[in-house]
Amino acid sequence: MSEATISAAAMGSAKSSAKSMAKSAVKSRAIKTLRRNARGLRYVRMAQTSTSAGQSNTSSAKAVVRDESEHSQGQTAQVSHKGKHIRSWGDWMALILLIVGALIMLFPIIILTMNAFKTIGDYNATGPLSLPAHPTMSGIVGFWKMSDFPVKLGNSLLISLIVAVLGVVLSVLNSFALGIGKVKGNRWIILAIMLANMMPQEALLFPLYTMFKHIGLYNTQWAIVVIFTIIQSAYGTYLLSSVYGTFPQAILEAATLDGATRWETLLKVVLPISWSTISVLFVFFFVWTWNEYMIPMAFLMDDNVQTVPLALATLQGQHTMDATTLAAASLLSIIPTIIFFILFQRKLNQGIVAGAVK
Amino acid sequence: MQKDKAKRPAMSRLPGNKSSKFIPYLIPGVLGLAVIIIVPFLWNVCLSFTRWRGVGPMKFIGPKNWIRLMGDATFWKSFLNSFWIIVAIVVIPTILGLLISSVLTDVIQKKFGSKTASFIRALYYLPQLLPVAVAAIIMGWIFRPDDGAINALIAKFTSGPVAINWLGNPKLALPSLMFILIWIQLGYPIVIFMSGLQRVDPELYEAAGLDGANWWQKFRVVTLPSIMPELMVVILTATIGALKTFGPVYLLTKGGPGTTTIVPSYYSYNQFFQIHQVGYGAAISTSLTLVIIVFSVVFTIFQGHVEKNMDD
Numbered sequence: 001m002s003e004a005t006i007s008a009a010a011m012g013s014a015k016s017s018a019k020s021m022a023k024s025a026v027k028s029r030a031i032k033t034l035r036r037n038a039r040g041l042r043y044v045r046m047a048q049t050s051t052s053a054g055q056s057n058t059s060s061a062k063a064v065v066r067d068e069s070e071h072s073q074g075q076t077a078q079v080s081h082k083g084k085h086i087r088s089w090g091d092w093m094a095l096i097l098l099i100v101g102a103l104i105m106l107f108p109i110i111i112l113t114m115n116a117f118k119t120i121g122d123y124n125a126t127g128p129l130s131l132p133a134h135p136t137m138s139g140i141v142g143f144w145k146m147s148d149f150p151v152k153l154g155n156s157l158l159i160s161l162i163v164a165v166l167g168v169v170l171s172v173l174n175s176f177a178l179g180i181g182k183v184k185g186n187r188w189i190i191l192a193i194m195l196a197n198m199m200p201q202e203a204l205l206f207p208l209y210t211m212f213k214h215i216g217l218y219n220t221q222w223a224i225v226v227i228f229t230i231i232q233s234a235y236g237t238y239l240l241s242s243v244y245g246t247f248p249q250a251i252l253e254a255a256t257l258d259g260a261t262r263w264e265t266l267l268k269v270v271l272p273i274s275w276s277t278i279s280v281l282f283v284f285f286f287v288w289t290w291n292e293y294m295i296p297m298a299f300l301m302d303d304n305v306q307t308v309p310l311a312l313a314t315l316q317g318q319h320t321m322d323a324t325t326l327a328a329a330s331l332l333s334i335i336p337t338i339i340f341f342i343l344f345q346r347k348l349n350q351g352i353v354a355g356a357v358k
Numbered sequence: 359m360q361k362d363k364a365k366r367p368a369m370s371r372l373p374g375n376k377s378s379k380f381i382p383y384l385i386p387g388v389l390g391l392a393v394i395i396i397v398p399f400l401w402n403v404c405l406s407f408t409r410w411r412g413v414g415p416m417k418f419i420g421p422k423n424w425i426r427l428m429g430d431a432t433f434w435k436s437f438l439n440s441f442w443i444i445v446a447i448v449v450i451p452t453i454l455g456l457l458i459s460s461v462l463t464d465v466i467q468k469k470f471g472s473k474t475a476s477f478i479r480a481l482y483y484l485p486q487l488l489p490v491a492v493a494a495i496i497m498g499w500i501f502r503p504d505d506g507a508i509n510a511l512i513a514k515f516t517s518g519p520v521a522i523n524w525l526g527n528p529k530l531a532l533p534s535l536m537f538i539l540i541w542i543q544l545g546y547p548i549v550i551f552m553s554g555l556q557r558v559d560p561e562l563y564e565a566a567g568l569d570g571a572n573w574w575q576k577f578r579v580v581t582l583p584s585i586m587p588e589l590m591v592v593i594l595t596a597t598i599g600a601l602k603t604f605g606p607v608y609l610l611t612k613g614g615p616g617t618t619t620i621v622p623s624y625y626s627y628n629q630f631f632q633i634h635q636v637g638y639g640a641a642i643s644t645s646l647t648l649v650i651i652v653f654s655v656v657f658t659i660f661q662g663h664v665e666k667n668m669d670d
Contacts, residue, residue, distance in 0.1 A: 087469045094465045095474075098458065102481040105541065108500045109484065111507045128507040129514070174387035181370045181380025189388065196395045198650050200602045202626045202643035206405065206412075206636055207398035230394035233387060249371060256373045262380065265372060291489035293605045294623075298631065309491040313609060316495045326499055333492050341487055345480075348487075 109334075115327040116140060123324050139328025147311040148303065149332065156290055156307040156336070159224050164285040166229040168278055171236025176266050178237065179244025180252065190241060196234040201294055209298060219301045227295060232285040243277055244270070283347040287340060308333050399647070405640035412636045423641040433642065436622045437649070439532065440601055443621060446536035447543045447600035452592055454540075455547025458482065460581050462548070463555040464563075479552060483545030490542065494606040497538040501525055528615045535619050538606060547592045554588035555581065583668060590661045594654065601650050622646040 111128055116139055118132040126133065143149065174193075178186045208227060212218040217226070247270065255269045271278070293309050300306045306314070312333045315321055341348065368377040406423055410416040427433050467475035485493050500507045503523040513520040524534040558580060566576045582589075604623040607613060613620035613628065622642055629639030 091465050091469045094461050095470060098461060098466065098478050101458065102478055105482055105485065105544065108496050108507070108541070111500065112496055123505070127505065127510045127513075129510050170387045170390065173383045177380040177383040180372060181375075181383065182368065182377050183370075183380050183384055184368050184377055189384070192391065192396070195651065196391060198598055198647075198654055199395065199399060200623055200643060200646050200650065202604070202623045202630075202639075203402050203647045204395060204398040205627070205643070206630050206640060207401040208394070209630075210412075211398070226390075227394055230390040234391060234395065237387065247371070252372050256375075262372060262375060262383075266383075287487075291491075293489065293491040294608075294627070298627075309489040312495055313491050316498065316609065323499070323502065323505055326495075330492060330496050330499060334488055334496075337488055337492075341484075 112327050112330055115324055116331040117328075118324045120322045120324050123322075128323070139324045140332055142325060143315065143329040143332055147315065147329070149308075149311065151304055152306055152308045152311040153336065155221055155305060156309075159221050159228070159307065160286045160289040162225050163228045163232060163289040164282050166225070167232035167236055167285040168282050170229065170233035171240050171281060172266075172271065172278065174233065174237040175240035175244045176270060179241040180247060180270065181262075186241075190238065193234045193238050196231075197238060201231075205295065205298060208295075212299065218299060219305060221300070221305055223299050224289075224292075224296050224307075227299075228285075228289045228292065232288060236281045236285070240274070240277060240281065243274060247273075280347050283340075283344045287337075287348070290336070290340075308336065402640045403644050405637055406644045408637040408640075410636045411634045412630075419637070423638050426638070427641050427645065432617050432620060432625065433622075433645075435617050436620045436625045436642075439619060439621050440603075442532055442536060443539065443603050444597055444600045446539040447603070448593060448596040450540050451543040452547050452589070452596070454544060455551055455592070456582075456589075458544075459548045459551035459555060460577060463552055475552075479545075479548060482548050485542050486545040486549075490605040491609060493542050494538065494609045497541060497606075498525065498610045501534060501538070525611050526615055528618045531611055531615060531618050535606065535611060538610070539603070542606070543596065546596065550588050550592050551585055554585035558584040586664065586668065590657075590664070594657050594661075597653060597657075598650055601646065601653070622649075 114131055115123060115128055117135045117137065119134060119136050119138065122133050177183045178189060183189070208223075209218070212223045217223040251269060251273070252265065255265045260268065290307075291309065292307075293313070296307050296310055297313065300310060312329055315329050316326060369375070370377045370380055407418060407420060408416050409419050409422075462475045462479060466478065488496070501524040503509070503526060504521050506524075508524065509520040509522055512522070522530070524530050562580045562584075563576055566580055571579065602623055603621050604627065607619055607621050607624045608627070611619040613624050623646060626639040626642035626646065629635045629642060
């Protein structure tokens with residue numbers, strides 16, 4: 001029964017994704033030429049039917065990745081005409097329980113924020129649970145200066161951004177060769193990539209440490225960039241090559257008929273059509289790299305190369321650190337994350353589900 | 359596409375293009391994979407058969423590290439603790455996540471609107487978004503032994519100064535660590551399950567309702583089978599994540615007090631960088647890799663069986 005529901009959902013989503021594919025395809029030049037003649041339209045239509053047929057038997061996990069955008073639109077439509085006004089006593093109870101749960105989840109962050117603006121005297125006098133009597137920025141300013149926060153922020157941004165860009169480029173190139181090129185041995189390469197995704201970083205740590213010490217990149221941001229570009233692209237390749245494996249055959253044929261070379265097909269047809277998956281990968285590579293701890297901690301020794309999480313961890317390691325400074329530092333460290341969340345909420349929501357495999 | 363392998367060269371999905379023409383696109387990626395992942399991993403396996411302090415001469419000692427590992431109580435303790443970490447990262451958040459996400463979808467989204475539902479979901483997801491090191495430090499701060507918020511909260515009810523050393527007491531350290539990990543993890547299953555639940559046909563619920571099914575029966579007959587793929591993904595990925603747990607342990611307890619909260623990844627890190635027993639650390643990390651791979655293979659086979667059974 002459930003399989004039927006799933007494949008039905010997959011069919012539905014495939015149609016919508018084919019529609020959006022066709023929409024974004026309009027942007028690409030190859031398809032533009034295609035649309036000029038009557039033959040072209042037939043290909044787009046064929047692409048639609050071929051995706052809905054092809055999608056129905058892909059594994060449902062993959063379908064999840066695809067139908068994300070439909071859900072977010074679908075759910076509002078679905079709710080609006082359901083009887084919202086008939087709320088029973090039990091419904092209110094459920095809401096209250098969930099809000100209480102959410103408050104427990106938020107409790108640490110709320111308390112942290114309150115104490116980030118206290119003086120240590122204030123904290124010692126009234127404890128962590130009261131509001132600040134004399135709100136102060138001194139903890140935040142203190143950590144900002146002490147840790148050279150702009151430098152840490154710059155390092156984190158630089159590393160995460162370069163990894164996200166290069167990781168996406170590598171993922172696309174790999175997936176093009178594996179999913180569309182069907183390069184010989186592609187199954188073995190994908191298996192190796194899956195294993196690479198599961199590998200605990202400790203199993204690579206010491207050899208990488210020795211290697212990077214040897215070539216003089218140890219204790220530089222570039223070591224982190226190189227390592228995480230590859231680690232993230234292993235995940236990206238795994239996801240994207242399965243997406244490209246079900247890339248509509250008709251669109252590929254149309255591109256060939258148009259005389260596009262492989263490189264042109266990649267740039268002007270495949271890339272624009274898979275842009276939404278790629279942008280999700282980009283956001284996630286960025287956030288994952290930003291959040292990394294172990295390898296940066298083992299590789300980045302000097303203050304001027306460290307990242308934001310490392311700066312906070314260093315501070316926490318000093319046991320003499322008073323409670324309010326640590327609270328202020330933690331708050332400052334989560335602000336960039338909150339900003340990403342607000343900026344990229346939609347992409348993150350799509351990506352969490354796509355990123356389920358991580 | 360892949361027919362006539364023997365006669366014709368393999369063709370790509372791009373008509374008229376041989377598969378081999380795509381090899382150049384693969385070169386940077388495969389080269390990177392080889393240099394950053396495959397070679398270091400094999401190297402690490404080799405290191406597990408040596409005695410080496412990280413610098414100076416390396417001595418090949420055969421399987422001695424592995425033999426020592428088998429009799430090392432700390433090693434077994436670290437995997438026993440991994441079991442508890444799995445309870446905290448997989449079992450409890452998955453059960454709570456199923457409950458919370460289905461109430462969010464069935465009740466909140468339907469009766470209070472999807473805005474309310476996704477707002478509550480975002481609150482639960484917040485700790486997942488933070489860098490794990492930062493999340494761990496925040497919770498460490500909340501659990502501070504002398505003047506932490508948890509102790510202050512308890513003191514409010516007991517009217518006396520409370521100074522429980524949550525992470526430093528051998529009896530409390532592991533449960534406290536588990537609590538922190540649950541807090542970090544909970545948002546993940548909720549978000550994944552909610553997206554799966556959107557797929558469930560509301561008519562199925564209505565049909566079940568007409569048949570007189572109660573909430574629990576609907577949950578078991580309609581909800582659970584529908585989100586089986588998500589459930590599998592969450593269990594697999596969270597278990598792998600749990601086995602790899604490092605940051606919270608390193609930052610909060612350093613495996614202590616004693617070995618009460620030691621986990622394999624911290625144990626190997628400790629061997630690599632703190633006591634410079636690189637060979638032994640390599641053996642620990644290799645065995646962790648093996649455990650993860652074996653688990654993934656067994657789980658995938660099990661998953662295949664479950665999906666087959668549901669088809670019948």
